[in-house]
Amino acid sequence: MQQLxxxxxxxxxxxxxxAFGASVAPDQLTIQPTRKEFAGSFTLVTFPLTKTLGKGPExxxxxxxxxxxxxxxxxxxxxxxxxFLNLEIADAQWLxxxxxxxxxxxxxxxxxxxxxxxxxxxxxxxxxxxxHLGHLRNNFLxxxxxxILKATGxxxxxxxxxxxxxIHICKSMLAYQRFGHGETPxxxxxxxxxxxxxxxxxxxxxxxxxxxxxEAEGVATDVAKRTAPLMTDAQQMLQQWEQGEEEVIxxxxxxxxxxxxxxxxxxxxxxxxxxxxxxxxETYLLGxxxxxxxLQKGVFFKKEDGSVWxxxxxxxxxxxxxxxxxxxxxxxxxxxxxxxxxYQDYHYDLSVYVIADEQNYHMQVLKAVLHKLGKPYAEAIHxxxxxxxxxxxxxxKSREGTVVDADELVREVVEAAKAATxxxxxTEGLTEEQAEQLYHMLGLGALKxxxxxxxxKKRMLFNPEESVSLEGHxxxxxxxxxxxxxxxxxxxxxxxxSESTDLxxxxxxxxxxxxxxxxxxxxxxxxxxAARNFSPAVVAQYAYDIAKAYNRFYxxxxxxxxxxxxxxxxxVALSAQTARTIKASMGLLGIAxxxxx
RNA sequence: GGUUGUGUAGCUCAAUUGGAUAGAGCAUCUGACUACGAAUCAGAAGGUUUAAGGUUCGACUCCUUACACGACCA
Numbered sequence: 052m053q054q055l056x057x058x059x060x061x062x063x064x065x066x067x068x069x070a071f072g073a074s075v076a077p078d079q080l081t082i083q084p085t086r087k088e089f090a091g092s093f094t095l096v097t098f099p100l101t102k103t104l105g106k107g108p109e110x111x112x113x114x115x116x117x118x119x120x121x122x123x124x125x126x127x128x129x130x131x132x133x134x135f136l137n138l139e140i141a142d143a144q145w146l147x148x149x150x151x152x153x154x155x156x157x158x159x160x161x162x163x164x165x166x167x168x169x170x171x172x173x174x175x176x177x178x179x180x181x182x183h184l185g186h187l188r189n190n191f192l193x194x195x196x197x198x199i200l201k202a203t204g205x206x207x208x209x210x211x212x213x214x215x216x217x218i219h220i221c222k223s224m225l226a227y228q229r230f231g232h233g234e235t236p237x238x239x240x241x242x243x244x245x246x247x248x249x250x251x252x253x254x255x256x257x258x259x260x261x262x263x264x265x266e267a268e269g270v271a272t273d274v275a276k277r278t279a280p281l282m283t284d285a286q287q288m289l290q291q292w293e294q295g296e297e298e299v300i301x302x303x304x305x306x307x308x309x310x311x312x313x314x315x316x317x318x319x320x321x322x323x324x325x326x327x328x329x330x331x332x333e334t335y336l337l338g339x340x341x342x343x344x345x346l347q348k349g350v351f352f353k354k355e356d357g358s359v360w361x362x363x364x365x366x367x368x369x370x371x372x373x374x375x376x377x378x379x380x381x382x383x384x385x386x387x388x389x390x391x392x393x394y395q396d397y398h399y400d401l402s403v404y405v406i407a408d409e410q411n412y413h414m415q416v417l418k419a420v421l422h423k424l425g426k427p428y429a430e431a432i433h434x435x436x437x438x439x440x441x442x443x444x445x446x447x448k449s450r451e452g453t454v455v456d457a458d459e460l461v462r463e464v465v466e467a468a469k470a471a472t473x474x475x476x477x478t479e480g481l482t483e484e485q486a487e488q489l490y491h492m493l494g495l496g497a498l499k500x501x502x503x504x505x506x507x508k509k510r511m512l513f514n515p516e517e518s519v520s521l522e523g524h525x526x527x528x529x530x531x532x533x534x535x536x537x538x539x540x541x542x543x544x545x546x547x548x549s550e551s552t553d554l555x556x557x558x559x560x561x562x563x564x565x566x567x568x569x570x571x572x573x574x575x576x577x578x579x580x581a582a583r584n585f586s587p588a589v590v591a592q593y594a595y596d597i598a599k600a601y602n603r604f605y606x607x608x609x610x611x612x613x614x615x616x617x618x619x620x621x622x623v624a625l626s627a628q629t630a631r632t633i634k635a636s637m638g639l640l641g642i643a644x645x646x647x648x
Numbered sequence: 649g650g651u652u653g654u655g656u657a658g659c660u661c662a663a664u665u666g667g668a669u670a671g672a673g674c675a676u677c678u679g680a681c682u683a684c685g686a687a688u689c690a691g692a693a694g695g696u697u698u699a700a701g702g703u704u705c706g707a708c709u710c711c712u713u714a715c716a717c718g719a720c721c722a
Contacts, residue, residue, distance in 0.1 A: 081667090134668085409719055410719095412652085504662095509654070510718070521687050538684075599672085648687075
């Protein structure tokens with residue numbers, strides 16, 4: 052359709068030349084889809100031309116419209132409303148566009164001239180607790196953005212940077228040592244990541260008790276927090292870990308192993324995957340080397356106590372600690388190492404970090420520091436900053452136990468989908484296994500769509516009831532349209548109506564048919580825009596628009612009672628193309644679509 | 649205190665990046681299943697886009713100030 056738009060612009064440019072003797076390049080003209088309440092398909096805004104042409108907006112529209120209808124066969128009619136020239140496009144053009152769309156092979160890339168080698172880092176869990184609702188938004192976003200960039204023809208690597216070291220990991224380990232009695236996921240039946248999480252919570256509980264105890268003995272709160280035995284023990288454990296003490300490393304490996312098994316199960320269940328794992332335990336040393344490099348280059352400096360800093364005041368930021376006085380690393384130290392490693396591995400021209408917006412400052416600093424180090428990949432870094440997920444009761448806080456567990460949430464949405472499907476009695480003819488797959492597809496479709504339809508950068512509210520809803524602006528609404536079309540296609544097959552029937556004798560289109568074709572033609576532009584803005588929400592909105600347009604078409608235009616065989620075949624083909632486009636769009640969101648539901 | 653993001657219908661979100669009468673869903677009300685699937689469709693109602701100025705043919709969008717909420721940095 053971009054070609055069609057281009058040719059309309061070119062024709063308009065010629066029209067301006069012919070009617071006004073002025074030259075305006077096609078690229079300078081902006082045309083947009085015509086609003087539904089007016090006749091026509093494309094609209095030229097004529098206000099911007101008034102200065103160069105020295106005429107009023109309506110006069111310009113009228114003159115250009117007349118010239119086009121007389122000289123350009125692609126334009127069959129026009130109307131002018133104030134400064135807007137609405138052009139009606141000849142049916143032959145829409146039919147040609149449709150031919151082009153249906154001939155395109157599945158998964159044909161949409162070239163945008165954007166980056167070619169891309170790394171998308173997402174998920175990035177801590178190994179001390181299971182995934183929660185916030186991680187789900189992160190995972191769905193990361194997966195989807197990677198798929199969208201792939202669709203533009205880029206080579207994309209999905210990376211997961213696991214935060215597997217640090218004081219918080221030691222807290223779980225310590226609590227397990229103290230209170231675990233050798234419990235394992237196998238004999239307790241608790242999923243590995245949840246088991247680690249259980250001990251993290253236990254640590255916090257006992258730690259709080261110790262603080263209370265100390266306070267009762269007259270110790271000041273901040274001192275109590277620092278000197279509570281559990282805390283000092285955890286810190287000691289971290290040092291032992293860094294020194295490679297055997298028993299600590301053994302426990303660390305054992306517990307992380309449990310957690311990874313748990314994560315793998317969750318990832319598989321929610322349908323996300325990774326091409327590459329990075330572990331902070333393996334990058335923090337590389338990060339320390341970068342700090343050393345910065346000192347040698349003279350872009351970092353050492354304070355009297357031995358800590359290393361960078362001055363970013365010129366960049367509008369502040370001084371930032373890069374290495375503690377005792378030589379231990381901080382978050383950004385590890386990030387410097389990971390960035391370096393990623394670049395060594397992939398020589399990316401774009402590196403996307405899917406990280407919540409609370410890290411905005413941190414990411415700015417990271418970029419600035421890499422810039423100071425003269426790293427060529429500093430500019431290639433893009434922080435896909437997304438808003439946190441709020442609950443109706445307010446912010447999610449792990450300490451207050453108001454987190455929504457990912458595994459449990461998925462179970463609930465699948466359960467809700469199952470209940471709704473059974474209630475509608477639509478499982479006949481399905482095997483037990485097929486039915487379970489369907490519930491999973493629908494439940495997850497609802498959840499993913501719910502989290503992805505909102506602009507990533509906006510903080511969003513998670514309403515449990517709405518998230519499992521299957522009606523209205525939801526994933527299952529779109530899935531339903533697909534299932535419905537599948538029924539049409541089955542029937543067409545029975546009746547011997549081929550989707551690839553020759554349609555060259557067809558010359559006219561029903562109005563809703565024309566709108567449908569135009570809507571389907573937007574796909575490439577939508578993918579390009581979504582990629583440019585790193586926004587799955589754009590694709591989500593589009594998938595909904597198509598489904599809605601098709602549902603209207605479906606009720607307005609009968610298919611199988613049509614007597615003209617070519618028209619009938621066209622409607623079947625149009626339905627099939629709609630199904631393909633829905634499937635492709637939803638695929639970019641990581642949502643599968645069913646043949647029946 | 650400094651930096652920064654957000655503010656649109658009762659609620660949750662859009663608005664083709666400065667274009668027409670600001671659109672959807674939920675909730676409320678009305679109508680449509682003996683034509684291809686009603687998880688659907690058609691319709692009603694719901695708005696001073698936080699406020700006040702400014703820029704211009706035109707502002708939810710850009711600028712200034714204020715207010716509210718959030719995040720980050722001390």
